[in-house]
Amino acid sequence: MRKIAVITSGGDAPGMNAAVRSVVRTAIHEDMEVYGVVRGYNGLINDELVPMELRSVSDIIHRGGTTLFTARSPEFRTEEGMQKAVATCKRRGIEGVVVIGGDGSFRGARDLTARGIPCVTIPATIDNDISCCEATIGYDTAANTVIDMVDKLRDTSQSHDRCSVVEVMGRHAGWLTMSAGIAVGATSILVPEVPYDFQKDIVDKMKMSSATGKHHFIIMVAEGIGHVDELAKRIEEATGVETRATILGHVQRGGNPTARDRILASRMGNYAVHLLLQGKSNRVVAIKKDQLVDYDITEALDMKKPFDMDMYRMANEISI
Ligand code: ADP
Numbered sequence: 001m002r003k004i005a006v007i008t009s010g011g012d013a014p015g016m017n018a019a020v021r022s023v024v025r026t027a028i029h030e031d032m033e034v035y036g037v038v039r040g041y042n043g044l045i046n047d048e049l050v051p052m053e054l055r056s057v058s059d060i061i062h063r064g065g066t067t068l069f070t071a072r073s074p075e076f077r078t079e080e081g082m083q084k085a086v087a088t089c090k091r092r093g094i095e096g097v098v099v100i101g102g103d104g105s106f107r108g109a110r111d112l113t114a115r116g117i118p119c120v121t122i123p124a125t126i127d128n129d130i131s132c133c134e135a136t137i138g139y140d141t142a143a144n145t146v147i148d149m150v151d152k153l154r155d156t157s158q159s160h161d162r163c164s165v166v167e168v169m170g171r172h173a174g175w176l177t178m179s180a181g182i183a184v185g186a187t188s189i190l191v192p193e194v195p196y197d198f199q200k201d202i203v204d205k206m207k208m209s210s211a212t213g214k215h216h217f218i219i220m221v222a223e224g225i226g227h228v229d230e231l232a233k234r235i236e237e238a239t240g241v242e243t244r245a246t247i248l249g250h251v252q253r254g255g256n257p258t259a260r261d262r263i264l265a266s267r268m269g270n271y272a273v274h275l276l277l278q279g280k281s282n283r284v285v286a287i288k289k290d291q292l293v294d295y296d297i298t299e300a301l302d303m304k305k306p307f308d309m310d311m312y313r314m315a316n317e318i319s320i
Contacts, residue, residue, distance in 0.1 A: 001095045001118075001276055003033040005049060009040035009101035009108065010072060012253055013124040013138025014064040015261035019100050021057035022269025028054055030277060035094065039069045040101075041076035041108055044085035049092060061262055064141070064254045070101070076108055082115060089117045096276040098269070100124045100137075103301060106284060110297040118281030120272045121297060124265070126253055129173035131303035132295045133286035137268065139176065140260040142169070142252050146180035149248055154184065154218060163206065163217040163243040165232040169252045174222040174307065176252075181220035182315045188217075189315055192224030193307035203238045208320065210241075217241065267292055 006023045008016045020036065027034040034052045037043035050056075060067050075081035089097070096118045099109040102125040109119035123130040126142035146168055157164045168177040174191020181189035187209060188202050196202070206217050219235070221228050228245040236243040257265070268285045271292045275283050283294040295303075 001032065001279075003035075003093050004096040004098065004273070004276060005035040005037050005044075005089070005092075005094045006052070006068070006098045007037040007040060007043065007100065008066040008068045008070045008124070009099055009105035010070060011102055011125055012065050012070050013126050013136070014141040014253070014255055015137035015257040015265040016066040016070075016100050016124050017057075017060040017063050018257060018262045018265035019122055019124060019137060019269040020066070020068055021061055022266045023098050023273055024052045024057045025054065026270045026273040030273065032273075035092065036068045037097075040071035040105075041073040041081075041085060042071045044088050045073065045075055045081050047088045047091075049088070062256050064256055072104075082111060085112060086115045086117055096120070096281065098122065098272045098276070102127070103130060106297050106301060110282060110301070113282040113297070118276065119297075120275045120281060120283045120285065120294075122265075122268045122272050122285050126176060127170045127173050128175040129171060129305070130284070130286070130300075131305035132284055132300040134288055135264065137261055137265045138253075138257070140264075141255055141258045142176055143179045143183065144258055145252050145255050146176065146248060147183045149251070150180065150184040150218060150220075153246060154216070157216040157218065160242065161215040163219065163232075163235055163239070163241045165219045165221060165228045165235065165243060165245045167221050167223060167226065167228045167245070167247040169248070170222050170224060172224045174224065177220050177222040178308070178312060178315065182311070184218055184220070185319065186218040186220040186315075187319055188219045189312070189319075190220065190225050191222045191307070191312075194309075194312060198234065198238075202235060205320070206235070206239050206241065215241075
């Protein structure tokens, strides 16, 4: 394999640039030619490929977002769009593709591999919702961003004896909400994976904390549960504590990647290129007990990641 391409696709995540840098540098180290595909799968459809040199990826390891840009590409999901992407690869002599993104991007990579273009994928999403992988690129940075913002909210909640109901991103997954919730010392953490009881898990906990001298509260709510304005109203009515809702929004996707994400991205990018060099394709790079491993994309998409109930139990025990 002498010529490969690298794509960032789907939702952006801090650390994508560090992964691109690693792919490019590893490929050049192995005497391969490497192209950057601009704007996700759209770049393959529209033949927007840029040759990457060693210095093309200078000064990006510390930057959030993706300098290759990303996109959601409905056209790529059609047979016609996919054939255009295959034609671009064939015309350009691209023999392998590294796709950096979430599970939607993995499905695209699986379909591209099935049409003769070998793909390897790298999980990058702040949601940490990739079943085969203990931590995805961007998750640690996003958790730190949420912590930073909620710490600021806490200052004002504390000064006014308020309750803050905070909506955290994560699509259908509660990982980001739980880890940030533990780190900010939230009174309640509501995630889609675990049913909750409004009275017992919120109102009673707030009343008990109040009776022991705590007068400000943080309730962390995963995006998959939502309705934070309505929830804030109900809490205020049930407890008499002034309650405000805050939706943190897209700011959670931004910012310079943490050391952990930069290192994870660097390792995964390097590993992905070596998989292609070994003639492997249709693989997802993952991390398990701090070791890099890889799985068949189709099998990985069928896997289930059980929510960490022990961590959730611990969070509840110490949030009294
Ligand atoms: P993410 O990769 O962050 O999960 P998306 O779900 O939007 O983001 O997926 C990114 C892109 O991957 C989509 O815009 C589409 O081009 C492609 N894709 C998503 N799902 C599929 C699918 N089932 N089959 C083929 N391609 C897909």
